[in-house]
Amino acid sequence: MRSRLAATLFFVAAGVSAHAQMTAPSAAGTRPKRVATVPVTPPALQTPKDTANAMAQGERLTLQSDLAWVGEYNGAITGEVSERMVAAIKDYQKAKGSRQTGVLNPQERAALAETARRRQEAVGWKIVTDPGTGARLGIPTKLVPQQTSDANGARWSSPTGTIQVVLTRRKEAGPTTAKLAERERKEPAGRTVDYTVVKPDFFVMSGLQGLKKYYLRGTFKGDEVRILTILYDQATEHTVEPVVIAMSSAFNAFPTGAQGPPPKKTVDYGTGILVSDDGAIVADREVTDGCLAITIGGFGNADRLAEDRDRGLALLHIYGARGLKPLNLADGQTQATVDLFGVADPQNQGGRSAVTSIKAAVTPVSSGGELALSPPPGSGFSGAAALDENGKFAGVALLKPVVVAGPTNAAPTSQAVLVPSDAVRGFLKANGVTAAGTSTDAKAAAVRVICVRK
Numbered sequence: 001m002r003s004r005l006a007a008t009l010f011f012v013a014a015g016v017s018a019h020a021q022m023t024a025p026s027a028a029g030t031r032p033k034r035v036a037t038v039p040v041t042p043p044a045l046q047t048p049k050d051t052a053n054a055m056a057q058g059e060r061l062t063l064q065s066d067l068a069w070v071g072e073y074n075g076a077i078t079g080e081v082s083e084r085m086v087a088a089i090k091d092y093q094k095a096k097g098s099r100q101t102g103v104l105n106p107q108e109r110a111a112l113a114e115t116a117r118r119r120q121e122a123v124g125w126k127i128v129t130d131p132g133t134g135a136r137l138g139i140p141t142k143l144v145p146q147q148t149s150d151a152n153g154a155r156w157s158s159p160t161g162t163i164q165v166v167l168t169r170r171k172e173a174g175p176t177t178a179k180l181a182e183r184e185r186k187e188p189a190g191r192t193v194d195y196t197v198v199k200p201d202f203f204v205m206s207g208l209q210g211l212k213k214y215y216l217r218g219t220f221k222g223d224e225v226r227i228l229t230i231l232y233d234q235a236t237e238h239t240v241e242p243v244v245i246a247m248s249s250a251f252n253a254f255p256t257g258a259q260g261p262p263p264k265k266t267v268d269y270g271t272g273i274l275v276s277d278d279g280a281i282v283a284d285r286e287v288t289d290g291c292l293a294i295t296i297g298g299f300g301n302a303d304r305l306a307e308d309r310d311r312g313l314a315l316l317h318i319y320g321a322r323g324l325k326p327l328n329l330a331d332g333q334t335q336a337t338v339d340l341f342g343v344a345d346p347q348n349q350g351g352r353s354a355v356t357s358i359k360a361a362v363t364p365v366s367s368g369g370e371l372a373l374s375p376p377p378g379s380g381f382s383g384a385a386a387l388d389e390n391g392k393f394a395g396v397a398l399l400k401p402v403v404v405a406g407p408t409n410a411a412p413t414s415q416a417v418l419v420p421s422d423a424v425r426g427f428l429k430a431n432g433v434t435a436a437g438t439s440t441d442a443k444a445a446a447v448r449v450i451c452v453r454k
Contacts, residue, residue, distance in 0.1 A: 046350070048089065048102030052081040054347035056265065059379055060085075063109075066116035067092060068245040077249035106344050106378055110358045113375030123243055127250060130154050133169055135226060138250035140243050153226075162233040163240060165247070167226070175220040177203040184216060184227070204248065213237060215244050219253045226253035264290060268451040271342040271383040272296060272316060273396065274326045275428060275435045275445075279318040282424060283449050284383040284398050288314045290453055297343070297353050297448030306431040311419050312398045313427050316449070326437030327385060327445035329393045329428075331421050337361055338418070340377055340397050341442035342384030355443040360386075360397070362418055373397055373416035383449060385442045386418055392440075395420045 052060060060079040067073035072095070073088035090100040098108060124142030129135070132149050143163050144156035156165040172180075181203040185193055191214070194207040202219040213234055218227035228251045232240040270287030274280075281296065285307045288294055294302045299318045306315040341357045349356075358381075360373040377384065382399040396419045428435050439445055 048086045049081050049083075051103045051347060051350075052085065055345075056379060062113075063089075063104075065246065065249075066112050068249075069116035069119045069242050070112065071242050074241075074245055077246065103348075103350075106348065106356050106358055106381075109348075109378050110360075110375050114361075117374055119242065123239070125243070125246070129255075130167055133167065133226060133253075134255060135167060136250070136252040136255045137167065137228060138247050139165065140247075143240070143243070162236055164229075164231040166229045166231070168229070169224065169226050171223050172220070172225050173223060175223065175225055177201065177219070180218050180220065180225060180227075181205060184218065215248070217248050217251055221254045224254075228253075264453055266453055268453070269343070269345045269380040270449040270451070271381055271385075272447045272449040273383065273385045273445055274324050274447060275329060275437055276326050276433055277324055277436070279321050279324065280326075280428070280433045280435075281316040281318065281447065281449075282383070282396060282428065283314045283316050284396075285309065285312045285314040286398075287382055287449060288316065288451050291451040292454065293452045295450040295452070297450065299447065302449075306427075308427045311423055311427060312400075312417075313396065313419060313424065315428070315431050315433065325439040325441060325444040326435070327393060327442060328437050328440055329421060329425055329435045331392070331425075335362065335388045335394070338373075338386040338388055338394050339442075340373075340381060340384045340386050341446050342377060342381035342397070343446060343448040344378055345380035348378055348380065353448050355446045357443070360416065371395075371418040371420065373418050376416035380448070385446060387442055393421050393424075394418070396424055 052063075055063070057079045060081060061077060064073055064075070064077045064079065064085055067085070067088045068077060070092065072092045073085065075082065075084045086102045089104060090102050092112060093100045093104070093108065096108070096111070104112065122142070123140035126139055126141050128137060128139050130137065130149070132151065132154060139156055144158050144165050146157045146159065148155050152170070153166065153168040155167070157163070177198050177200060181196060181198050184205055185191070188209065191209045192207045193205055195205070197204045202217060204215075204217050206213070206215040208214070209231060211233070212231045214229060214231050216227055216229040218225065220226070228247070230240070230244050230247060268287050270284045272281040272283040275282050281302065288304050291304070294304060294316060296302045296316070296318050299321050302316040302318045304314055305317055307313065338360055339357050340360055341355060343353055343355055346353065358377055360375065360377065363372045363374060376399060377397060381397060384397045386394040386397050388394045398417050398419060400415050400417055425435060437445070
């Protein structure tokens, strides 16, 4: 495996506290007045770690995964914030020639996600369940298309055997991770160990086995031992090693069952689109579900009047607002690329509420006729307007939670889908809204939607 990152970040908080004296000109024989000033303390700055900790756990999980896929992060993909994670973000920014802030702006985050997606697609990354053991693991199916299995586990291999993934199982009396790691050090003969970590519930080891590099991760439950081993020729390490990190984090030797839906956030952020002069707004149904109050940034409270569960849309309304610029919803084309106009989560833009735009590719999904958007936009963009290359309305972008490679108890991340323009107009018409907007300025029609729950 590649050497571990050795970046250390130092955060220094400085405070200024002074008791100054000001001496006024004095006449002879008079004592100068003593005037105490108020101590001045500069406001604390939000660090990159603070920004990352404010993200949803699923967003952090995906960020770590994407950084690993582009070769900048080689730690465990757990969703937990670390200095290594911040250093990886800065390394990515440095490689792209950007300012090394440790916080990705929406454009940088979208570019990172797209690069990671292409690399996953190139190796055929899939999360699978081994039928014999029930273990859950990630497999680069294009790298190791050949599979065999028996009572002792399963094996995936490249056609020439240069890359192999082996899942083994065995019974062992009174196993501990220390005992298992010591046995793996010695078997097979000639195996060398460059790196090892032994925890009470798992162990990790890497090094050389003959002319191949290897990486293994093992654990046990009762007397059942399960070990995932990845073997690869050194000539393939540039391709394989980012995959190894993903495979290690995705490996769940003893799944406890299907993961349920994630809990809803106490405060949720999304984007809405102004669609009529009298304050009608189309937004994401999930973002606005179960709210004690819905607020539209800059306008105040809104009512939710209708929803479409199948399409994932909601109809909101604000009252008494003037000078609105509803978007022209004239039919655009569903092209290969669209521009999304949304309001990113405030934590992703330093507390600001700016409307930004990012590009996304549109891909038909074989089942259900859905249209997928890649890369998925960041948190806050759900409900954003999509415009085609001619600047016409192509639909609404929605984020949908999905389970990604990572620990079983991790929160899901999101994928993005496009609700086509005709479906949006149909939803509005069915609820008595005449979308007669004339503005082509998608930024002016985009608003922040804030949902407050219990």
